[in-house]
Amino acid sequence: MNRLEAVRASDTPFAVDVEAGKSYFWCACGRSRSQPFCDGSHKDTGFTPVRYDADQARTVFFCGCKGTGTRPFCDGTHARKS
Secondary structure (H helix, E strand, O other): OOOOOOOOOOOOOEEEEEOOOOEEEEOOOOOOOOOOEOOOOOOOOOOOOEEEEOOOOEEEEEOOOOOOOEOOEOOOHHHHOO
């Protein structure tokens, strides 16, 4: 199967207040309608969600452009790519 290219879901990161002890599944394909989280839309794309386990309650910035080098977090790639 050919791997598809990720869809750019947003031009900015998603700020999310996470809860300590909770797991989050970041959408890596960009197709989810529940951005920045997976809703299963990656089926048959070759993509899999990235699990993030929150060790403390805080605000994190999940990547929206899907091009980050620090998955699942924003690294500023959205500002360098169009």
